[in-house]
Amino acid sequence: MQAKAKKIIFIGILIVGCIITSIISTDNKEKSLPIGSMLQSSQTAAVSKSVQKKTVRVQVSGAVLEPGIYDLPANCRVEEAISAAGGLTENADSERVNLVRKVRDGMQIRVPVKKAARTSRTQRKNAQATAGYSASSTKKVGSTRAGTEKNNSAVQRVRINSASASELQQLPGIGPALAQRIVETRNSGRFTSAEDLLRVPGIGKAKLAKLRDYVEVD
Template structure:
């Protein structure tokens, strides 16, 4: 009888021991799981942060306010890269740009100009070029036309003793400075003949020969 009781007690102790061991093991697992989960979360956060901080370099050009080279997030779209360059100009053709395309390192994003704006700009440059040619031609041939006018008999002679500086400038080869010298010279003594113009600094025999037919001594 005593042996049977001891056997029962042993079995009971063994069962209790198994239960306690099982409970302890369960508690250890419950404590270990949160630590592993925290480590995985931390690693995921680090990876996510690294992805967010990674940048690529792109060039934005064309119809934008501030063309140039920009460092943008690796995950951003073309629209964001254009925004970094100040956005599009008023004449930008946004329909020809894929704004939702993802950017990549070394990418060039060119925003085209509207066709009407390009045509207008081309026409304006062409008009400016033609205007410049017209002005050049006028400067080139204007003096020749003026000279040919002075070579005919329709031009009235200029009275060198009474003509103003402005009137003296009508003579061939006489500019503002030389006209003023003629006025200053005659103050020292009137001109008695066209040859007296040789007294004026800057007028030599060659220039006098051109003036002789257009001056009159009064």
């Protein structure tokens, strides 16, 4: 009888132990759920923040062909921002711009004009204001315009299907970064017309209109 009673007591102790263990395990799982949920939410927020930083918006002004506001890759440099704005003008003072500086969101990139060009432009305006618009000045303007048209007609066209990246940079508004994009685009499919340049990231209708007289499809 004593042995049977001990056996019953032992079984009872085992059952109580199992019940207590099950209750403790359930509490631990319930406590761990909010922590896991918080970690997952934090990771989602980090990924979302990373996606938002893939592009930056900058303003490019001054001596560039197409001043304006542009959305660019987050890790790009000032040189690429200027290329997106059509490249430098003839009187741009590139020595006073850090072309390899990384851009940041909300940044304004202003390309200054060469000092000599600023001085010449001021002197020319003063001379016109003093002399007025005479017949001789009108003749001079007409002569200059004719000379410009003659120079434009004599411009050597660049073959966009075979030109190297350095040769493509001779085109107006085409910098190193944009020239490389033209090469990469034509490698995936040759250009059949000047309009195919619209396939190149960074070349829009306005830029194409400026390039049309300088390119040739070979």
